Amino acid sequence: MAPTLALVGATGAVGTVMVDIMNSRETWPWGEVRLIASPRSAGKKITVRGEELTVLALAPEVFDGVDVAMFDVPDAVSAEWAPIAAARGAVAVDNSGAFRMDDDVPLVVPEVNRDKIAERPRGIIANPNCTTLSMMAALGALHHQYGLRELVVASYQAASGAGQEGVDRLYAEAAAVAGKAVGEVAGDVRQAITAAGLGEDSPFPAPLVFNVVPWAGSLKEDGWASEELKVRNESRKILGIPDLKVSATCVRVPVVTTHSLTVHATFERPVTVAEAHKIFEAEPSVVLVDDPAAGRFPTPADVVGADPTYVGRVRQALDFPNTLDFFVCGDNLRKGAALNTYEIAEALVG
Amino acid sequence: MAPTLALVGATGAVGTVMVDIMNSRETWPWGEVRLIASPRSAGKKITVRGEELTVLALAPEVFDGVDVAMFDVPDAVSAEWAPIAAARGAVAVDNSGAFRMDDDVPLVVPEVNRDKIAERPRGIIANPNCTTLSMMAALGALHHQYGLRELVVASYQAASGAGQEGVDRLYAEAAAVAGKAVGEVAGDVRQAITAAGLGEDSPFPAPLVFNVVPWAGSLKEDGWASEELKVRNESRKILGIPDLKVSATCVRVPVVTTHSLTVHATFERPVTVAEAHKIFEAEPSVVLVDDPAAGRFPTPADVVGADPTYVGRVRQALDFPNTLDFFVCGDNLRKGAALNTYEIAEALVG
Numbered sequence: 001m002a003p004t005l006a007l008v009g010a011t012g013a014v015g016t017v018m019v020d021i022m023n024s025r026e027t028w029p030w031g032e033v034r035l036i037a038s039p040r041s042a043g044k045k046i047t048v049r050g051e052e053l054t055v056l057a058l059a060p061e062v063f064d065g066v067d068v069a070m071f072d073v074p075d076a077v078s079a080e081w082a083p084i085a086a087a088r089g090a091v092a093v094d095n096s097g098a099f100r101m102d103d104d105v106p107l108v109v110p111e112v113n114r115d116k117i118a119e120r121p122r123g124i125i126a127n128p129n130c131t132t133l134s135m136m137a138a139l140g141a142l143h144h145q146y147g148l149r150e151l152v153v154a155s156y157q158a159a160s161g162a163g164q165e166g167v168d169r170l171y172a173e174a175a176a177v178a179g180k181a182v183g184e185v186a187g188d189v190r191q192a193i194t195a196a197g198l199g200e201d202s203p204f205p206a207p208l209v210f211n212v213v214p215w216a217g218s219l220k221e222d223g224w225a226s227e228e229l230k231v232r233n234e235s236r237k238i239l240g241i242p243d244l245k246v247s248a249t250c251v252r253v254p255v256v257t258t259h260s261l262t263v264h265a266t267f268e269r270p271v272t273v274a275e276a277h278k279i280f281e282a283e284p285s286v287v288l289v290d291d292p293a294a295g296r297f298p299t300p301a302d303v304v305g306a307d308p309t310y311v312g313r314v315r316q317a318l319d320f321p322n323t324l325d326f327f328v329c330g331d332n333l334r335k336g337a338a339l340n341t342y343e344i345a346e347a348l349v350g
Numbered sequence: 351m352a353p354t355l356a357l358v359g360a361t362g363a364v365g366t367v368m369v370d371i372m373n374s375r376e377t378w379p380w381g382e383v384r385l386i387a388s389p390r391s392a393g394k395k396i397t398v399r400g401e402e403l404t405v406l407a408l409a410p411e412v413f414d415g416v417d418v419a420m421f422d423v424p425d426a427v428s429a430e431w432a433p434i435a436a437a438r439g440a441v442a443v444d445n446s447g448a449f450r451m452d453d454d455v456p457l458v459v460p461e462v463n464r465d466k467i468a469e470r471p472r473g474i475i476a477n478p479n480c481t482t483l484s485m486m487a488a489l490g491a492l493h494h495q496y497g498l499r500e501l502v503v504a505s506y507q508a509a510s511g512a513g514q515e516g517v518d519r520l521y522a523e524a525a526a527v528a529g530k531a532v533g534e535v536a537g538d539v540r541q542a543i544t545a546a547g548l549g550e551d552s553p554f555p556a557p558l559v560f561n562v563v564p565w566a567g568s569l570k571e572d573g574w575a576s577e578e579l580k581v582r583n584e585s586r587k588i589l590g591i592p593d594l595k596v597s598a599t600c601v602r603v604p605v606v607t608t609h610s611l612t613v614h615a616t617f618e619r620p621v622t623v624a625e626a627h628k629i630f631e632a633e634p635s636v637v638l639v640d641d642p643a644a645g646r647f648p649t650p651a652d653v654v655g656a657d658p659t660y661v662g663r664v665r666q667a668l669d670f671p672n673t674l675d676f677f678v679c680g681d682n683l684r685k686g687a688a689l690n691t692y693e694i695a696e697a698l699v700g
Binding site for chain 2: 150154171177207213219222224225232244245246249251255256257264298302304312317323
């Protein structure tokens with residue numbers, strides 16, 4: 001009998017993208033599908049692959065008979081409910097931060113470490129955070145050939161990484177400054193936003209429109225932002241390199257969706273641009289766009305909505321041996337969240 | 351007799367900022383001031399320190415009797431006219447790229463290498479490009495104490511780095527997308543810009559609003575952008591470290607004015623965050639804004655229009671010895687261009 005798939009958080013921002021992904025897959029290995037959300041959203045109708053489904057309220061018994069349960073919900077909800085789903089016999093694939101660094105929970109990017117899905121003593125598999133995911137397919141492919149040793153990254157993170165409220169805030173700020181000559185004097189942008197009646201209750205700690213904000217997540221030890229430590233710790237776990245050297249600086253930019261990163265990656269062995277191009281071209285989930293003479297490199301506006309990671313600006317570092325500098329763009333709601341979660345679910349039954 | 355100061359390019363984008371700076375200096379060591387521009391702009395009236403001056407047309411004889419001539423003009427104009435000014439007895443302080451890497455032309459940031467202004471066999475002193483300048487005061491202060499060895503930087507460069515046409519384009523693109531839900535599907539931003547009648551003749555090789563563009567300058571060897579090589583070569587020359595290891599990736603962001611950079615800097619000797627803070631606090635041209643617990647870090651919107659370089663997010667790298675990660679913002683039209691040029695001129699007579 002075809003396995004049963006559940007989606008917890010079906011009505012949220014990532015859950016909505018997940019339904020799109022489910023509706024657009026060419027092959028479909030699943031039988032019954034259950035859409036689950038908070039009691040507030042229960043009863044809503046959502047069409048999945050031609051069938052109108054009624055959203056169920058989250059409760060222990062909705063997991064009975066479920067083979068794979070995907071969770072696109074906040075950390076606290078996952079922390080409570082993924083173990084319940086697992087106890088009822090489902091494999092929980094969790095997109096929150098609740099279990100990523102748990103030693104008994106594999107952290108999986110199928111292109112990189114698909115084999116880890118079998119090692120799940122808690123019945124839970126974690127999906128990496130979107131910033132790390134944006135570069136993992138490209139880095140994993142290089143690592144398998146050349147042995148990654150060091151990583152210095154800077155991010156250009158989209159507003160939707162902070163959820164729908166992040167997107168709404170960016171649009172509202174953009175409307176507030178439209179048609180005004182702002183940003184030529186300090187305070188212009190803040191004044192325009194305040195004048196438009198936008199309060200301080202932003203998901204971002206500073207104006208985002210016509211600005212960049214060097215902060216993502218919460219404050220951790222020694223001035224590090226949680227997002228920066230996630231990039232370090234999750235990269236190490238996914239790639240299986242416990243002593244990988246990583247420095248990341250995370251910066252929010254006024255882009256709606258699609259995270260970008262500059263990557264400075266040092267390997268055990270020398271690697272040329274031509275070799276890196278060949279590896280990227282051979283990796284199905286990576287698209288190489290690297291012809292600056294023709295003005296071709298990835299940008300978020302051209303990548304949003306696409307499943308693969310886009311890579312360009314590949315250069316051999318002039319002064320650092322065995323080192324490449326490159327630029328990646330990945331849709332943070334697709335590969336960065338819903339798509340990778342779905343691919344893990346698919347790998348479990350594939 | 352008080353020295354005579356000339357400003358070539360007085361009516362351009364940087365020249366206009368230069369006039370602002372001249373009007374706001376507390377001390378004024380100059381006697382006569384001559385404003386010079388192309389014949390097209392000659393005859394315009396501009397007020398400098400209470401006196402209405404008539405813009406003169408560029409010609410060899412306008413440099414007669416000039417002590418210091420500041421050039422804020424395109425490379426080709428500087429390449430032709432700075433030597434003419436020097437031949438007529440002026441010291442030319444040039445903000446273009448024409449002479450920066452000339453061995454007989456010092457490249458000066460007064461806080462870092464003020465002594466080099468005396469070594470000018472061609473009678474020309476060069477001002478660094480704005481991206482390099484944005485981090486030089488902060489890096490120079492650290493280098494003097496700890497000995498800089500390696501630099502990995504990523505830039506977040508403002509539209510005005512591409513001149514007034516860059517600013518105009520960003521405003522026009524922002525107006526084109528205002529009120530539209532764009533950036534959720536690839537092509538949305540491009541469609542909105544095209545629908546608004548904005549052509550392809552942009553100073554940027556891709557849409558800039560709701561986007562980031564990993565390109566600045568022209569294509570050089572092996573996929574490097576000219577701006578990235580400038581960061582490397584000019585940093586080496588200014589800091590006097592010919593073998594400094596540098597990798598830079600330059601990215602344009604939808605910010606009007608003020609460049610930002612993430613900096614990963616490795617030194618000969620260990621340096622703590624507390625020591626770095628002390629050095630930044632002691633450097634008059636640097637402002638430290640580094641209290642993430644209180645939501646305090648530099649952003650372009652808060653720095654634009656200010657003279658100093660703003661530094662924050664200072665962290666000791668977790669995995670790289672003797673290494674700091676930090677974030678800097680500097681107004682690319684002030685310290686990044688006009689202000690540093692003026693400070694060189696002032697140092698010549700101070």
